[in-house]
Amino acid sequence: xxxxxxxxxxxxxxxxxxxxxxxxxxxxxxRAARPRTQVVTVPVADGGDGTVDAAVVAGFTRRRTTATGxxxxxxxxxxxxxxxxxxxxxxxxxxxxRLPGGRLAPLTAGSEGTGDMIAAALAGGARRVVIxxxxxxxxxxxxxxxxxxxxxxxxxxGHDLPPGGAALTDLHAMDLSGFTLPDGVTFTLASxxxxxxxxxxxxAAVYGPQKGAGPDDVRRLEEALIRFAxxxxxxxxxxxxxxxxxxAAGGTGFAAMAFxxxxxGSGIALLLDLxxxxxxxxxxxxxxxxxxxxxxxxxxxxxPAGVAAMAAAQAVPVIAVCGRTTLTAGQxxxxxxxxxxxLTDIEKDETRLMTQAGPLLERxxxxxxxxWPATGAEDDx
Numbered sequence: 001x002x003x004x005x006x007x008x009x010x011x012x013x014x015x016x017x018x019x020x021x022x023x024x025x026x027x028x029x030x031r032a033a034r035p036r037t038q039v040v041t042v043p044v045a046d047g048g049d050g051t052v053d054a055a056v057v058a059g060f061t062r063r064r065t066t067a068t069g070x071x072x073x074x075x076x077x078x079x080x081x082x083x084x085x086x087x088x089x090x091x092x093x094x095x096x097x098r099l100p101g102g103r104l105a106p107l108t109a110g111s112e113g114t115g116d117m118i119a120a121a122l123a124g125g126a127r128r129v130v131i132x133x134x135x136x137x138x139x140x141x142x143x144x145x146x147x148x149x150x151x152x153x154x155x156x157x158g159h160d161l162p163p164g165g166a167a168l169t170d171l172h173a174m175d176l177s178g179f180t181l182p183d184g185v186t187f188t189l190a191s192x193x194x195x196x197x198x199x200x201x202x203x204a205a206v207y208g209p210q211k212g213a214g215p216d217d218v219r220r221l222e223e224a225l226i227r228f229a230x231x232x233x234x235x236x237x238x239x240x241x242x243x244x245x246x247x248a249a250g251g252t253g254f255a256a257m258a259f260x261x262x263x264x265g266s267g268i269a270l271l272l273d274l275x276x277x278x279x280x281x282x283x284x285x286x287x288x289x290x291x292x293x294x295x296x297x298x299x300x301x302x303x304p305a306g307v308a309a310m311a312a313a314q315a316v317p318v319i320a321v322c323g324r325t326t327l328t329a330g331q332x333x334x335x336x337x338x339x340x341x342x343l344t345d346i347e348k349d350e351t352r353l354m355t356q357a358g359p360l361l362e363r364x365x366x367x368x369x370x371x372w373p374a375t376g377a378e379d380d381x
Contacts, residue, residue, distance in 0.1 A: 004037075004038065004283065004285050005037070005038035005039065005040055005280075005283060005284055005285070006030060006037055006038070006039050006040070006284065006285065006286045006287075006288065006372075007040050007042060007280045007281065007284050007286070007287045007288070007311075007316075008023045008026045008027050008030075008039060008040065008041045008042065008287075008288045009023070009041075009042040009043070009044050009277060009280075009287060009288070009289050009307050010022040010023055010026065010043065010044065010288065010289050010290040010291065010303075010304075010321065011043075011044055011045060011046065011050070011289075011290070011291040011302070011303035011304065012045070012049060012050045012291065012292065013290075013291065013292035013322075013323050013357055013361075014049070014291075014292045014293075015292065015354065016292070016323070016353075016354050016355075016357035016358075017292075017357050017358060017361070018043075018050055018053060019043035019044060019045060019050045019053065019054055020043045020050075020053055020054070020057060021358060022043070022290065022321070022361065023041035023042070023043040024041065025358050025359075025361040025362045025365065026041075026288055026290075026321060026361065026362075026365040027039040027041050027365075028362050028365070029361070029362040029363065029364065029365025029366040029367075029368070029369060030365055030366070030368075030369040032362070032366050032369075033365075033366045033367075033369035033370050034369050034370075037369070040280050040284075041057075042057075042058070042275060042276075042277055042280055043057055044268070044271065044272060044275060044277065044289075044303050044306075044307060045132070045267075045268075045271055045303065046132075046134065046190070046191075046192045046267035046268040046271065046301075046302055046303045046306070047089075047132035047133050047134045047189075047190035047191050047192060047267030047268075047270075047271065048089075048091055048132065048133075048134025048135045048192075048267075049089070049091045049095065049097070049134065049135045050089075051080075051087060051089040051091075051132040051134075051190070051271065052078050052079060052080045052087060052089045052092060052132075054271070054275060055080035055082075055087045055271075055274065055275065056080055058274070058275040058276060059082065059276075060080035060081060060082045060087065061080065061081050061082065062078050062079075062080055063078060063079050063080065063081055063086075063120070063121075063124065064076055064077070064078050065077060065078075065079070065116065065117060065120040066116075067092075067093035067112075067113035067114075067116035067117050067120075068093065068110075068112040068113040068116055068144070068148070069093065069094075069098045069099075069100075069113055070093075070094050070095070070098050070099055070105065070109040070110060070111075070113070070137040070138055071099065071100060071105055071108065071109060071110075071163075072110075072112075072163060073100065075093055075098055075113065077092040077093040077113060077116075077117055078092055079092065079117050079120070079121055081121070081124065081126065084125060084126055084127040084128055085126065085127075085128045085129075085130070085274075086121035086124070086126035086128070086129050086130070087129075087130045087132065087274070088114065088117045088118055088121060088129060088130070088131050088132065089132040090111070090114045090131065090132060090133050090134065090135070090136055090249050090252060091132075091134060091135035091136065092113075092117065093113025093114055093116060093117055094109075094110070094111045094112075094113045094114045094136055094137060094138055094144070094249075094252075095135040095136060095137055096135055096136070096137045096211070097135070098113075098137060099137050104137075104211055104212025105137065105164075105212070106139060106165075106208055106211045106212040106213035106217050106221070107164055107165060107166035107213070107217060107220070107221070108162075108163065108164035108165075108166065108167075109137040109138040109139075109140070109163075109164060109165075109211070109250075110138050110140050110143065110144030110147075110163035110164050110165075111136065111138045111140055111142050111143070111144035111145045111249070111250065111252050111255070112144035112145065112147055112148045112163060113144070113148070114131070114142075114144070114145045114148070114252060115144060115145035115146065115147065115148025115149050116148050118131070118145070118148070118149065118260075119148060119149060122182055122185065126185070127184060127185050127186070128185070128186050128188075129185065129186070129187050129188070130187075130188050130189075130190050130270065130271075130274065131187060131188070131189050131190065131252075131256055131262065132190045132191075132267065132271075133189055133190065133191040133193075133245075133248040133249035133252055133253055133267070134191065134192065134248075134249060134267070135249075136207075136211075136249035136250045136252060137211060137250075138164070138165065138211070138249075138250040138252070139165040139203055139204055139207065139208050139211060139213065139221050139225075139250035139251060140163070140164055140165040140168065140228075140250060140251065140252075141165065141168065141197065141203070141224075141225045141228045141229065141232075141250070141251035141252070141254050141255055142249075142250075142251055142252035142253070142254055142255020142256060142258075142259075143161075143163075143165070143168055143228055143255065144163055145252055145255045145256065145259075146179070146232075146255050146259050147163075149179055149259065150176075150178035150179035150180070151174060151175070151176060151178070151179045151259065152174065152175035152176075152177075152178065153168070153171055153174060154171070154172055154173045154174065154175060155170045155171070155172050156170070156172040158173075165204075165221045165224050165225065165250070165251075166217075166220055166221065166224055167224070168224035168225065168227050168228045169220065169223055169224045169227055171224075171227050171228055171231055172231075173231070174231055174232065174235050176235060176236075179259070181259070181260065181261065182260075186263070187256060187260040187261065187262035187263070188262060188263050188264070188265055188270065189245055189248065189253055189256055189257070189262050189263070189264045189265065190265060190266075190267035190270045190271055191245050191248040191249070191253060191264065191266075191267045192266070192267045192268060192300070192301050192302050192303075193245065193247070193248045194244035194245055195207075195244075195245070195246070195247035195248065196241060196242045196243065196244070196246050196247050197225060197229055197241040197242070197246040197247045197251050197253075197254040198222065198225055198226060198229065198241055198242075198247075201247070202222070202225070202247045202251075203221075203225060203246075203247035203248075203250050203251040203254075204218050204221035204222040204225060204251075205218055205222065206247070207247070207250060208221055208250075211250070225251055225254075228251075229241045229254065232254075232255070232258050232259075233258065236258050236259065238257070238258050238261075240254060240257040240258055241254060243257060243264070244264065245257075245264040266301055266306065267301075268301060268302065268303045268305070268306030268307070269306055269310075272306055272307065272310055277307070277310060278310060278314075281310070281311060281314045281316055282314065284311075284314075284316045285316070285317075285372075286316070286317055286318075286319065286372050287307060287308075287311040287316050287317070287318045287319075288318075288319055288320070288321060288365075288368070289303065289304040289307040289308060289318060289319075289320050289321075289337070290304055290320045290321035290322050290340075291303055291304055291320075291322060292322060292323045292324075293322060293323060293324055293325070293326075294320060294322040294324075294325035294326070294327050294332075294340050294342075295325065295326045295327060296326070296327075298327065298335070299327075299331065299334070299335055304320050304335070304337065305335050305336075308320075308335050308336035308337050309335075309336055311336070312336040317338050317372075318336055318337050318338060319337065319338050319339050319340070319341065319368065319372065320332070320337050320339075320340045320341070321340075321341050321342075321361060321364060321365065321368070322340055322341070322342050322343070323342065323343050323344070323353060323357065324342050324343070324344045325340045325342050327340065341364055341367075341368055343357065343360050343361060343364060345364070346360060346363065346364055346367075347360050
């Protein structure tokens with residue numbers, strides 16, 4: 001790779017542009033202003049929506065399978081593979097975007113489809129499985145995931161429980177006879193949250209309301225998750241409800257830790273490594289990262305912060321593009337980001353910000369390119 005190239009490594013603009021689309025628009029803007037600039041696009045993700053898409057751009061193969069949607073309807077979901085490594089994105093089967101008609105179902109949505117994808121990956125020969133946690137529709141503690149892998153969840157009469165977190169209040173016993181921990185397979189969780197399963201910082205209290213849970217629903221889900229954790233930990237001989245990340249994706253992190261002995265890691269750090277991001281940095285004069293909203297959450301390990309940290313280690317300056325930002329120059333600097341450029345700088349109309357995000361971003365990037373010159377041959381990768 002020639003000297004003087006620009007690396008474009010953004011996450012999605014949620015609700016308007018995928019990470020792949022953001023990267024393409026920024027690259028187009030740079031090339032419009034400086035046609036001879038070499039631009040390398042590396043769309044990224046932190047484990048949530050778009051993780052499989054980012055992996056495919058980096059050379060993974062997309063695999064499709066039929067999985068159970070959050071409310072039980074079959075959906076076609078994709079995971080990514082390269083050799084014996086599989087990347088499973090929970091949001092592909094168990095995400096909010098999979099809810100029929102977009103109607104929230106905090107008490108009944110389940111994670112079974114994520115287990116279906118894991119089973120498909122294992123059947124395809126995967127020996128290392130990375131599970132991206134984010135964007136989930138459910139708060140079931142990963143009970144659905146466990147069910148898809150052969151665990152039976154039984155009430156006091158020996159009947160199988162229906163899906164969803166609320167049903168776990170009636171959990172009486174687990175039948176593990178149909179479940180076997182895959183021999184020689186390692187599981188790793190990619191997540192940008194460190195919440196425990198239970199309590200005021202847990203899955204129900206923090207993320208339940210985002211999935212439509214009212215105060216009574218949150219209390220009911222908390223009781224259900226306590227019940228599930230008590231029985232699962234007793235049957236499996238583990239204790240992981242308080243581990244950082246156990247509360248991720250409605251508690252799916254807990255089930256992955258308990259049943260699959262999954263290790264945890266920073267979602268963005270893990271995925272940047274898998275996507276080979278560091279290999280694009282030598283010789284780069286600039287890295288452009290970003291996401292829809294640059295705010296306090298960005299500073300807590302989301303994609304732009306992870307990209308900036310890795311670029312800083314090789315002394316490559318970083319700027320960010322976004323839809324809007326609430327961060328001060330000082331906060332951006334602490335995260336290793338020299339400056340943020342927002343769509344709100346050039347467009348104030350809320351409707352146009354969403355419907356015309358692509359053209360606006362390309363226009364914004366054209367202006368940025370005149371401020372951050374680079375040299376090198378054009379590259380259409």
